[in-house]
Amino acid sequence: xxxxxxxxxxxxxxxxxxxxxxxxxxxxxxxxxxxxxxxxxxxxxxxxxxxxxxxxxxxxxxxxxxxxxxxxxxxxxxxxxxxxxxxxxxxxxxxxxxxxxxxxxxxxxxx
Amino acid sequence: xxxxxxxxxxxxxxxxxxxxxxxxxxxxxxxxxxxxxxxxxxxxxxxxxxxxxxxxxxxxxxxxxxxxxxxxxxxxxxxxxxxxxxxxxxxxxxxxxxxxxxxxxxxxxxxxxx
Numbered sequence: 001x002x003x004x005x006x007x008x009x010x011x012x013x014x015x016x017x018x019x020x021x022x023x024x025x026x027x028x029x030x031x032x033x034x035x036x037x038x039x040x041x042x043x044x045x046x047x048x049x050x051x052x053x054x055x056x057x058x059x060x061x062x063x064x065x066x067x068x069x070x071x072x073x074x075x076x077x078x079x080x081x082x083x084x085x086x087x088x089x090x091x092x093x094x095x096x097x098x099x100x101x102x103x104x105x106x107x108x109x110x111x
Numbered sequence: 112x113x114x115x116x117x118x119x120x121x122x123x124x125x126x127x128x129x130x131x132x133x134x135x136x137x138x139x140x141x142x143x144x145x146x147x148x149x150x151x152x153x154x155x156x157x158x159x160x161x162x163x164x165x166x167x168x169x170x171x172x173x174x175x176x177x178x179x180x181x182x183x184x185x186x187x188x189x190x191x192x193x194x195x196x197x198x199x200x201x202x203x204x205x206x207x208x209x210x211x212x213x214x215x216x217x218x219x220x221x222x223x224x225x
Contacts, residue, residue: 004153032212043115044154044202044216051212090153094212097167098144101153 002027002095006102014110015083021076021105023091032094033074035065038104039087047089050074061085083109113138115217117203123223124193131189132220136205143186144214145178146202154202160186193224 003026013019025031032051036044048059055067065076074091086109092099116135124130136143141162146154157176158168162183171177175193180186190197200221204214 036216041218043218044204046213046215049213092153097142097159097211098156098170099146099154099214100156103151103153
């Protein structure tokens with residue numbers, strides 16, 4: 001069965017430091033992968049997506065993610081975080097029109 | 112603003128009551144999806160429509176849950192005889208025929224069942 005695992009429930013980083021959020025998926029075919037961000041009181045906002053082609057994808061707000069088929073991973077990165085990046089981040093894989101989601105990683109920014 | 116909208120944003124109800132939520136998708140998006148999100152979890156798929164046709168409903172949580180999209184535009188999700196376990200955030204998303212795989216989400220309706 002398809003699944004998505006986000007191993008880190010919480011991550012704390014200092015403002016200005018680099019960030020990497022982990023995502024592992026289980027999917028039989030070439031996956032369509034997504035990262036969304038959810039801020040308190042806000043809807044889920046699409047950060048970036050991977051369908052095919054270049055395995056390093058650029059998204060909004062300075063985020064990027066790299067698809068690694070050999071590791072079944074799609075980790076999200078940002079070189080320098082800002083306090084406004086504090087939110088919950090979700091990785092998802094598409095399967096038959098529905099999105100299957102990880103449990104999310106809450107990002108906490110230290111001043 | 113042409114994003115996905117959901118109403119109401121919050122709903123508090125007593126156990127046993129019926130509730131209905133509305134979702135207005137992005138204009139001209141022909142696909143509409145409903146998800147449920149409980150605290151500390153990612154969203155859970157419930158159902159989806161292509162135009163007015165409900166193409167997948169096996170994931171609706173019980174026969175107390177039903178959804179409609181009568182004219183292929185807005186959609187409603189109804190929960191009958193609510194239970195405390197129904198307390199959650201109910202999310203709606205839509206996607207276009209040109210990019211069916213990218214779903215855009217509304218702000219959600221938070222349901223609290225007392």
